[in-house]
Amino acid sequence: xxxxxxxxxxxxxxxxxxxxKRDFVAQKIKEIFELFGFEPLETPTLEYxxxxxxxxxxxxxxxxxxxxxxxxxxxxxRYDQTVPTARILAQYxxxxxxxxxxxxxQNVFRADKPQKGRYRxxxxxxxxxxxxxxxxxxxxxxxxxxxxxxxxxxxxxKILINDRQxxxxxxxxxxxxxxxxxxxxQSIDKLDKIGKNGVLQExxxxxxxxxxxxxxxxxxxxxxxxxxxxxxxxxxxxSGVPKEDxxxxxxxxxxxxxxxxxxFEVSLPGYDGGSCGGGGRYDKLIEHLGGQSVPAVGxxxxxxxxxxxADFFKLISPLLNGTEVLLTVFDKKTIxxxxxxxxxxxxxxxxxxxxxxxxxxxxxxxxxxxxxxxYVVIIGPDExxxxxxKLKNMKTGEQTELNIDELVIKLKSS
RNA sequence: GUGGUCGUAGCUCAAUGGCAGAGCGUCGCCCUGUGGAGGCGAAUGUUGCGGGUUCAACUCCCGUCGAUCACCCCA
Numbered sequence: 001x002x003x004x005x006x007x008x009x010x011x012x013x014x015x016x017x018x019x020x021k022r023d024f025v026a027q028k029i030k031e032i033f034e035l036f037g038f039e040p041l042e043t044p045t046l047e048y049x050x051x052x053x054x055x056x057x058x059x060x061x062x063x064x065x066x067x068x069x070x071x072x073x074x075x076x077x078r079y080d081q082t083v084p085t086a087r088i089l090a091q092y093x094x095x096x097x098x099x100x101x102x103x104x105x106q107n108v109f110r111a112d113k114p115q116k117g118r119y120r121x122x123x124x125x126x127x128x129x130x131x132x133x134x135x136x137x138x139x140x141x142x143x144x145x146x147x148x149x150x151x152x153x154x155x156x157x158k159i160l161i162n163d164r165q166x167x168x169x170x171x172x173x174x175x176x177x178x179x180x181x182x183x184x185x186q187s188i189d190k191l192d193k194i195g196k197n198g199v200l201q202e203x204x205x206x207x208x209x210x211x212x213x214x215x216x217x218x219x220x221x222x223x224x225x226x227x228x229x230x231x232x233x234x235x236x237x238x239s240g241v242p243k244e245d246x247x248x249x250x251x252x253x254x255x256x257x258x259x260x261x262x263x264f265e266v267s268l269p270g271y272d273g274g275s276c277g278g279g280g281r282y283d284k285l286i287e288h289l290g291g292q293s294v295p296a297v298g299x300x301x302x303x304x305x306x307x308x309x310a311d312f313f314k315l316i317s318p319l320l321n322g323t324e325v326l327l328t329v330f331d332k333k334t335i336x337x338x339x340x341x342x343x344x345x346x347x348x349x350x351x352x353x354x355x356x357x358x359x360x361x362x363x364x365x366x367x368x369x370x371x372x373x374x375y376v377v378i379i380g381p382d383e384x385x386x387x388x389x390k391l392k393n394m395k396t397g398e399q400t401e402l403n404i405d406e407l408v409i410k411l412k413s414s
Numbered sequence: 415g416u417g418g419u420c421g422u423a424g425c426u427c428a429a430u431g432g433c434a435g436a437g438c439g440u441c442g443c444c445c446u447g448u449g450g451a452g453g454c455g456a457a458u459g460u461u462g463c464g465g466g467u468u469c470a471a472c473u474c475c476c477g478u479c480g481a482u483c484a485c486c487c488c489a
Contacts, residue, residue, distance in 0.1 A: 110487095110488085112415090112488085113416095115481090116483080117489080255488075274489095305489075328447095328448095360446090392449090394449070394450090
């Protein structure tokens with residue numbers, strides 16, 4: 001019985017072209033994380049279900065993948081990176097540095113209904129600093145984020161920043177029995193998406209009077225940056241974030257209610273695929289998850305969107321890291337010469353591929369052309385006899401006869 | 415999870431209940447050691463899957479799987 005080949009609902013295959021793009025972006029942001037002293041961390045795909053259940057709210061429990069293993073243990077697939085990291089902090093408290101800072105790029109699983117840009121397995125990329133309440137820690141996160149994006153090569157990066165204290169101060173008067181301040185914040189967070197009228201309507205439908213709703217919006221738009229936030233912004237600017245790229249945005253809310261201080265988002269002007277990352281300070285979350293009190297500040301990068309945006313801005317060369325030279329083969333007599341030449345090229349760190357069949361030369365050239373391999377080395381009986389090779393530049397069509405040492409020099413210099 | 419839209423060749427898409435097609439790609443030849451351009455030719459389908467209505471279903475109905483959009487939630 002044959003089975004129809006298909007990818008599981010909500011899951012994706014990344015073919016070489018796409019995978020290279022993802023690796024490119026991951027590589028660029030990792031460089032910056034390391035530069036800022038963030039250390040790599042990896043946790044298992046599976047955890048005990050009890051670790052995850054109930055930690056994200058009852059709505060989310062339905063989105064957890066849970067099942068039993070053969071030893072009857074209740075398991076769950078990783079849902080995010082924060083809860084497993086909270087476990088790490090509790091479990092390895094004695095050996096981790098006090099102000100632990102780590103980066104983590106791993107896939108997480110959510111049994112959600114998929115749609116575009118929303119999958120059941122996707123990559124999360126987090127950086128966080130634990131145990132520090134200093135504005136310097138907040139600024140480090142913002143700055144590392146800015147430079148990580150810059151290192152990928154995006155033409156313009158804007159950091160939109162606000163803090164929960166400011167939102168609370170200006171919105172608290174509007175809270176009532178029908179509508180909590182978090183509910184107001186959640187609605188205001190949609191300002192960019194549904195517009196002023198949309199937010200007003202939503203607030204009204206949540207039980208706020210029209211006049212009050214308008215006042216709440218006006219109050220927010222006139223808000224001033226708190227002293228703490230001003231310190232964070234100044235620290236980020238001192239760390240090299242251009243002043244014009246970090247913007248106090250009083251209506252920035254971010255829906256998650258666990259944030260306790262600074263909140264921020266990354267926006268790429270010119271790319272309208274939405275925010276490419278967001279985070280903030282969450283001093284109570286880890287304690288709430290059952291650990292000890294651990295103040296924390298961090299960001300989750302929207303890795304998939306970053307890749308899409310990198311693609312959109314054409315930051316990734318299609319030939320990136322591909323094979324540099326294809327060696328052709330002619331027949332069984334000359335194949336050894338081809339193999340030996342390949343060996344020498346590879347010893348010289350030239351990315352070399354040998355054609356894996358005795359096809360006609362036109363097929364071999366066509367293969368190189370289609371794969372975008374820039375050089376082809378032609379080795380047939382004539383060349384083997386003279387102990388030389390013929391190097392063909394696929395772009396110009398130019399061919400030169402070289403001995404193997406000349407070939408290495410030529411390819412290394414190109 | 416709720417509510418829409420969609421599913422036809424490898425890809426993009428036609429065919430308004432009446433013979434399943436086109437473009438692109440693929441393969442072969444023109445070209446016996448040279449790719450891209452061009453010419454000529456060829457192959458490819460249980461119309462996602464299962465049922466129903468009908469003389470007749472790609473087309474209508476039901477179910478199912480998948481994709482997609484909005485909401486929810488978020489990344």
